Amino acid sequence: MSNRDDFPKKIKETVAKRAAYLCSNPDCDQLCIGPAKSVSDKINYFGKVAHITAAAPGGPRYDHSLTPEQRKSVQNGIFLCSNCADMILRTLSPRLVTSSSCFVIVS
Numbered sequence: 304m305s306n307r308d309d310f311p312k313k314i315k316e317t318v319a320k321r322a323a324y325l326c327s328n329p330d331c332d333q334l335c336i337g338p339a340k341s342v343s344d345k346i347n348y349f350g351k352v353a354h355i356t357a358a359a360p361g362g363p364r365y366d367h368s369l370t371p372e373q374r375k376s377v378q379n380g381i382f383l384c385s386n387c388a389d390m391i392l393r394t395l396s397p398r399l400v401t402s403s404s405c406f407v408i409v410s
């Protein structure tokens with residue numbers, strides 16, 4: 304059994320919808336959903352729901368004081384485009400500070 308507190312599908316959908324499918328990095332604001340160009344009935348989606356504090360011990364910004372339910376809640380999720388989500392994972396020990404409308408990465 305995994306020790307990761309991954310988001311349930313419904314939580315991911317809620318986080319994405321709350322962000323209106325716009326990347327939450329204020330320097331990006333990329334729309335992450337739209338019609339697929341090659342197939343008329345498909346959706347092109349490239350957003351990711353990232354953990355503000357990591358899903359497992361040893362992950363970035365892990366907060367041991369959170370319960371598993373808090374760790375996989377909407378309040379611990381942030382919607383990002385694929386590029387910004389990857390950038391956050393690559394940045395060494397960033398602090399991710401969120402409010403209702405923005406976040407800041409501090410190395």
Ligand SMILES: [Zn+2]
Pocket residue numbers: 326327328331332333383384385386387388
């Ligand atoms: Zn982005």
